[in-house]
Amino acid sequence: xxxxxxxxxxxxxxxxxxxxxxxxxxxxxxxxxxxxxxxxxxxxxxxxxxxxxxxxxxxxxxxxxxxxxxxxxxxxxxxxxxxxxxxxxxxxxxxxxxxxxxxxxxxxxxxxxxxxxxxxxxxxxxxxxxxxxxxxxxxxxxxxxxxxxxxxxxxxxxxxxxxxxxxxxxxxxxxxxxxxxxxxxxxxxxxxxxxxxxxxxxxxxxxxxxxxxxxxxxxxxxxxxxxxxxxxxxxxxxxxxxxxxxxxxxxxxxxxxxxxxxxxxxxxxxxxx
Amino acid sequence: xxxxxxxxxxxxxxxxxxxxxxxxxxxxxxxxxxxxxxxxxxxxxxxxxxxxxxxxxxxxxxxxxxxxxxxxxxxxxxxxxxxxxxxxxxxxxxxxxxxxxxxxxxxxxxxxxxxxxxxxxxxxxxxxxxxxxxxxxxxxxxxxxxxxxxxxxxxxxxxxxxxxxxxxxxxxxxxxxxxxxxxxxxxxxxxxxxxxxxxxxxxxxxxxxxxxxxxxxxxxxxxxxxxxxxxxxxxxxxxxxxxxxxxxxxxxxxxxxxxxxxxxxxxxxxxxxxxxxxxxxxxxx
Numbered sequence: 001x002x003x004x005x006x007x008x009x010x011x012x013x014x015x016x017x018x019x020x021x022x023x024x025x026x027x028x029x030x031x032x033x034x035x036x037x038x039x040x041x042x043x044x045x046x047x048x049x050x051x052x053x054x055x056x057x058x059x060x061x062x063x064x065x066x067x068x069x070x071x072x073x074x075x076x077x078x079x080x081x082x083x084x085x086x087x088x089x090x091x092x093x094x095x096x097x098x099x100x101x102x103x104x105x106x107x108x109x110x111x112x113x114x115x116x117x118x119x120x121x122x123x124x125x126x127x128x129x130x131x132x133x134x135x136x137x138x139x140x141x142x143x144x145x146x147x148x149x150x151x152x153x154x155x156x157x158x159x160x161x162x163x164x165x166x167x168x169x170x171x172x173x174x175x176x177x178x179x180x181x182x183x184x185x186x187x188x189x190x191x192x193x194x195x196x197x198x199x200x201x202x203x204x205x206x207x208x209x210x211x212x213x214x215x216x217x218x219x220x221x222x223x224x225x226x227x228x229x230x231x232x233x234x235x236x237x238x239x240x241x242x243x244x245x246x247x248x249x250x251x252x253x254x255x256x257x258x259x260x261x262x263x264x265x266x267x268x269x270x271x272x273x
Numbered sequence: 274x275x276x277x278x279x280x281x282x283x284x285x286x287x288x289x290x291x292x293x294x295x296x297x298x299x300x301x302x303x304x305x306x307x308x309x310x311x312x313x314x315x316x317x318x319x320x321x322x323x324x325x326x327x328x329x330x331x332x333x334x335x336x337x338x339x340x341x342x343x344x345x346x347x348x349x350x351x352x353x354x355x356x357x358x359x360x361x362x363x364x365x366x367x368x369x370x371x372x373x374x375x376x377x378x379x380x381x382x383x384x385x386x387x388x389x390x391x392x393x394x395x396x397x398x399x400x401x402x403x404x405x406x407x408x409x410x411x412x413x414x415x416x417x418x419x420x421x422x423x424x425x426x427x428x429x430x431x432x433x434x435x436x437x438x439x440x441x442x443x444x445x446x447x448x449x450x451x452x453x454x455x456x457x458x459x460x461x462x463x464x465x466x467x468x469x470x471x472x473x474x475x476x477x478x479x480x481x482x483x484x485x486x487x488x489x490x491x492x493x494x495x496x497x498x499x500x501x502x503x504x505x506x507x508x509x510x511x512x513x514x515x516x517x518x519x520x521x522x523x524x525x526x527x528x529x530x531x532x533x534x535x536x537x538x539x540x541x542x543x544x545x546x547x548x549x550x551x552x553x554x555x556x557x558x
Contacts, residue, residue: 076447078373105450115445119463129449131459179445186449 023087024049024190024220025070030084032062032069034077039065041244042084047190052212052221054235054252056228058272062244063224067192070222071107072100088189105132108183108191112198114175116167123163125178126150129186149185152218153177154211173204180211184219191215193223197230209234228268232256240264309535316532319525324533329495329511335522339530341497345412345506346537349491350481352416352501357423358473364424365431365469370457381432388425395422396486404490412498412505415491419480426479430472434465467548474545478538484509508534 025047032040040062047053055063068074069082072093085092093103116125126146133140146163150156155177159170167178176196183191193212197205212221212234225231231238232252239249240261248255248264259265266272279287323338330337364380371377399418404410438461446456462469487493492504493514508530515527 071448073444073448076444101447101450101452104448109445109448111441111445111448113441115439115441117442117445117460117464119460119466128446128459129451132450132455182449 022049023047024051024089025222026085026087026090027070028085028087030066030069030086031082032065032074033079033081034065035079039244040069043246045239045246045249047220047222048236049220050216050218051237052216052223052235054231054238055222055224055241056226056231056238056267057241058267059226061241063241064194066241066246067194067222067224070190070192071109072103073109075100105129105136105186106189108180108186108188110176110179110183110191110193110196112195114172114179114199116170116175116178118166118168120167121164122159122167122170122178125167126181126185128182133186145185149181152184152215153181154207154214155181171204173200173207176200176204176208177211180208184215188219191219191221193221195224195226198226205230228256240267242267312528312532312535315525315528319522319529320532324526324529328497329526332518332520337526339506339508339511339526339533341494342506342508342511342530343533344499345491345494346481346508346534348412348499348501348505349415349419349487349507350477352412353419353423353480354473354477355416355420357420357476358427360420361424361427361476362431362469362473364428366435366457366462368428368432369435369461370453380428384425384428388429391485392422392483393485393488396488396490399486399490407502410490410492410504411502412491413501415487415505415507416501418486418490419483422480422483422486423476426476427473430475431465431469434468434472435461437468438464470548471545474541474548478541478545481538481541482509482534484513488513508537 023046025045027043027045027047030040030043031038043066045053055066057063065074070086072082074080074082082094084094086094088103088106092098093100117128120128123146126149127142130142130145147156147160150159155174158174159178162169167175170178176199180191180193180196196212197208200208209230212223215221216234216236223231223234235252237249238252238255240247240255240259240263242263248259248261250260254260255264256268259268323336324340325338325343326340327336327338328341329339364384368377368381368384395418399414399421403414403417407414442460442464443456446460447453451459487507487510491507491510493510494504494506498505512527512530512534515523515530518524
């Protein structure tokens with residue numbers, strides 16, 4: 001098998017060894033179903049703290065479904081089912097008695113298309129999750145937290161003078177960063193990004209990628225992407241999914257230069273998908 | 274280059290069809306224009322300040338107005354909304370949230386049946402349910418009949434409007450740790466609000482002109498009454514009584530009342546239009 005590399009892919013420079021950092025999340029023998037369709041098959045994965053994990057694979061390979069099992073969003077769809085364990089900081093989020101609503105509060109999620117709430121201002125959007133926190137009895141300075149979240153999502157300078165304006169006045173890329181800010185404002189233990197740049201132009205995409213790269217220092221990110229270059233640019237480890245199975249999980253610089261499985265190699269060299 | 278030229282036959286068909294569509298469009302709007310014109314011509318002459326401020330004059334006496342009927346219609350429509358809107362909007366949200374549940378399918382079907390129910394039947398229903406136990410006609414029974422008529426329309430429009438809200442928005446809310454209930458209340462309903470209000474106003478406009486459900490419920494009243502417990506006057510009833518009466522000045526009053534009623538309905542429709550426009554530009558796209 002010839003060693004391969006993807007044309008145009010620049011691998012994130014710093015080395016990465018899975019197993020160095022303590023695990024933020026540990027997935028064990030996870031299966032997900034839609035009715036009788038077995039969408040994710042027996043996936044186990046270790047997600048180290050302060051890292052970016054990319055999930056790549058062709059359409060319909062189960063990568064988004066897998067992501068949605070990590071914060072119990074999968075089961076919001078009728079007929080959806082999950083088996084297996086997902087440990088967040090050692091605690092199984094599928095254990096009996098665990099409230100899925102409170103799980104989601106600790107895990108941020110950003111979707112393919114920007115989902116700014118249309119009836120809310122920019123400030124209102126960032127603070128949208130606060131009500132749930134306050135209902136739980138947490139006390140904090142909302143304004144400070146909003147500013148911090150917007151700064152962390154690199155949006156503060158662009159919106160600081162119009163926090164009360166409708167969020168729909170922002171561009172698509174800004175709206176997507178607003179959604180990231182909204183998730184960050186909840187101070188999540190883990191951030192899930194489901195193809196966050198799929199509907200964005202190249203410049204906005206670059207901004208979001210830079211942001212993900214920055215965030216890696218502070219939090220743990222799992223990003224599903226169609227775009228292999230993106231996986232290479234932002235992630236420390238990459239998982240390749242095919243037909244619901246995880247074919248390979250390797251440090252990103254290895255998977256794009258020395259894939260262990262020939263199906264991975266076929267995919268990243270563009271022979272299918 | 275004959276290849277790019279339309280054949281004369283095709284062009285003729287095009288002209289003919291275009292003319293046909295224009296004719297259809299004119300035929301469709303003509304009745305409304307004629308009605309409005311006729312109403313204006315006959316109604317304006319008998320419309321004066323007294324019409325809005327005075328009670329109906331006793332038979333054979335000139336003058337008088339329909340102040341009690343105007344206020345009565347407002348009370349009836351308000352009373353109908355007070356219970357028709359919450360039930361209709363609540364049921365609509367339920368249908369949108371629980372699309373395929375057996376109860377939802379049943380409720381949706383019943384709402385459609387109820388929507389096609391002749392209004393006179395609704396009148397009998399209200400008579401049996403409210404007038405008979407109370408032993409007399411009342412504004413309450415009229416409001417009940419009209420409110421019941423609103424429910425199916427409001428239910429279905431609310432359902433449609435809530436469904437138009439992208440599911441990605443509710444998913445985003447759920448992912449933030451919102452419960453289903455909170456998601457509906459804080460995200461989905463506010464986003465659909467403009468549409469829901471429009472639906473409510475359209476339903477209001479529809480029931481404001483209903484006569485049949487009021488015939489043996491609100492009954493009409495020649496005197497001043499604001500009580501829900503007593504028979505009350507209403508514009509459609511006034512029109513019915515005056516138009517079928519023997520006196521010329523009654524006929525004139527009927528025209529004037531028609532004009533006021535139409536103006537009221539038009540006003541509500543315009544409000545509905547306005548709500549849609551201002552709401553949807555920043556709401557659902």
